[in-house]
Amino acid sequence: MNDISEAFVSSLGLILFLDAELLEIILLSFRITFYAVLISSILGIPLGAFLASTHFKFRNTVVSILFGMMGLPPVVVGLFVYLIFSRSGSLGWMGLLYSPTVMIIAQVILILPIVCCLTFQIIESLHTHYNEFFRSYRIAKLKSVIAYIVDSRFELTTVVLAGIGRSISEVGAIIIVGGNIDHITRVMTTAIALETSKGNLDLALGLGIILLATAIVLNGFILFLRGKYLKTPGSTI
Amino acid sequence: MKNILSRILLLSVFVALSSSNVLADNIIIQSSTSLKNSGFYRYLAPFLKQYTGIEIRVVAVGTGQAIKNMKNCDGDVLITHSRNAELEFLKTGYGLERFEFMYNNWVIVGPRKAKTEKNFVGLEIREIMKIIYDRKEKFISRGDNSGTHMKELSLWKELALVPEEFPKTWYLETGSGQGATLMIANELGAFTITDTATWYSFKNKGESEIVGYDNNDLNTYAITTVNPEKCENIKSSAVEKIVAFLKSDNGKNTISKFRLNNANAFFPI
Structure with a gap:
């Protein structure tokens, strides 16, 4: 058995002779990851920052639940979203099942707690340092939250990267709600699952290698942007 | 900051443009896995589109x-x-009509050497399963309520045996799809039930091969339409066209020309 060496050969072949179909699969993976992470960040970063810098009655309960949700099993999320968007479910009338949109929704549920909790942790430590300062100058809550986010923007890229990592490698939820339909909802991970079930182990592993490579390139690009802004003084708001 | 925002905006425009537009009339088929894994739909799709x-x-x-x-x-x-499951579906009122349109054969696969060593040569699937039961040979069940799993259960029933009572030392349920189950059977040198098209198209056969056929029953695929009174969203007229094509000479011809391993994968009815 030299499946692993065959996998490298077949992945090389796949990259060299990048056909339209594979490109379509990769682009859909990117598209879903992009929107899922974008939406999760827009919602999750302010929410995490707000929770970290505010004290209210059930704050600890809310935070515990959110931290617990970081470990949500994707299959359970997939089933939950399926039941809601099924024709017999409460939002079935929207006809979104087996579409990229519903895959993004499932992934937002998975990624939002991660983005929110990691943001919480980063900003909580900032808050303990600057809380007194902000209060003594009577700076409005909203302004201080914005200041926290802007001040920790470089740390927050790690949060976004964690979201991307979870999103692009996830299969359990999106295969249920997307249905792994050829040309419509097939992404890299669901294609790998399909090829494995067909016994095409070298092709499946080859796709896995491409998935890993694209994830590394994507991360590298974001870290490159981050580095560029870190070095440029005066590029803040 | 403005710079970052414009980059994000640009990127989102690019990503949004990369989405594919779907204009053609389309239907969703809820299907057994075997037809997709064997590449049948991929073969059939252009013909359906054309006709x-x-x-x-x-x-x-x-x-x-x-x-x-x-x-x-x-x-x-x-x-x-799965004939029984489909008839049950009709009985519930959800199913409207059921048309059998093609078939292939049920087989039992197992370790290559078992065929000669255990004198399985020329035996029928039920006889082999009886011997497996008697000798406590390793057997892998899908255990996932799929068509193949239902077939396996009906075979044990014909032998008047009850799989629930089998010890887990030799009767193992994977609860996984056909591919995963074949892979596990191959790794453990165990026996399992599958159909010819799935077996021909499965790429990781290893040391396994077909040890016996079902000579009494065929693996029959049926297309079942759905009652629009139960599901108002279904595209009945498009479905009717698909059914008509599968029943037409043209459709039958298309099915019989789909070959795997230089053999017919399915035979039209």
Whole structure:
């Protein structure tokens, strides 16, 4: 058995002779990851920052639940979203099942707690340092939250990267709600699952290698942007 | 900051443009996994498009789950291979009409050397399963309520044996799809039930091969339409065109020309 060496050969072949179909699969993976992470960040970063810098009655309960949700099993999320968007479910009338949109929704549920909790942790430590300062100058809550986010923007890229990592490698939820339909909802991970079930182990592993490579390139690009802004003084708001 | 925002905006425009537009008339088929894994739909899709103008989108799950999904109205038509489950679906009022349109053969696969060592040569699937039971040979069950799993259970029933009572030392349930189950059977040197098209198209056969055929029953695939009174969203006219094509000479011809391993994968009815 030299499946692993065959996998490298077949992945090389796949990259060299990048056909339209594979490109379509990769682009859909990117598209879903992009929107899922974008939406999760827009919602999750302010929410995490707000929770970290505010004290209210059930704050600890809310935070515990959110931290617990970081470990949500994707299959359970997939089933939950399926039941809601099924024709017999409460939002079935929207006809979104087996579409990229519903895959993004499932992934937002998975990624939002991660983005929110990691943001919480980063900003909580900032808050303990600057809380007194902000209060003594009577700076409005909203302004201080914005200041926290802007001040920790470089740390927050790690949060976004964690979201991307979870999103692009996830299969359990999106295969249920997307249905792994050829040309419509097939992404890299669901294609790998399909090829494995067909016994095409070298092709499946080859796709896995491409998935890993694209994830590394994507991360590298974001870290490159981050580095560029870190070095440029005066590029803040 | 403005710079970052414009970059994000630019990127989102690019990503949004990369989405594919779907204009053609399309239907969702809730299907058994075997037809997708063997590449049948991929072969069939261009012919359907050419002769009916309809694009098919296939959700391949086990027969049991396909029927469950169809009861939730999540699809337009059902293509499965378990007669009893399909008739049950008709009885519930969800199913409208059922047409058998093609078949192939049920087989039992197992370790290559078992065929000669255990004198399985020339035996029928039921005889082999009886010997497996008597000798406590390792047997892998799908255990996932798929068409193949239902077939396996009916075979044990014909032998008046009850799989629930089998010890887990030799009778193992994977609860996984056909591919995963074949792979596990191969690794453990165990026996399992499958159909010819799945077996021909499976790429990781290893030391396993077909040890016996079912000489009494065929693996029959049926297309079952859904009652629009139960599911108002279904595209009945498009489904009718698909059914008509599969029953036509043209459709039959198309099915019989699909070959795997230089053999016919399916035979039209």
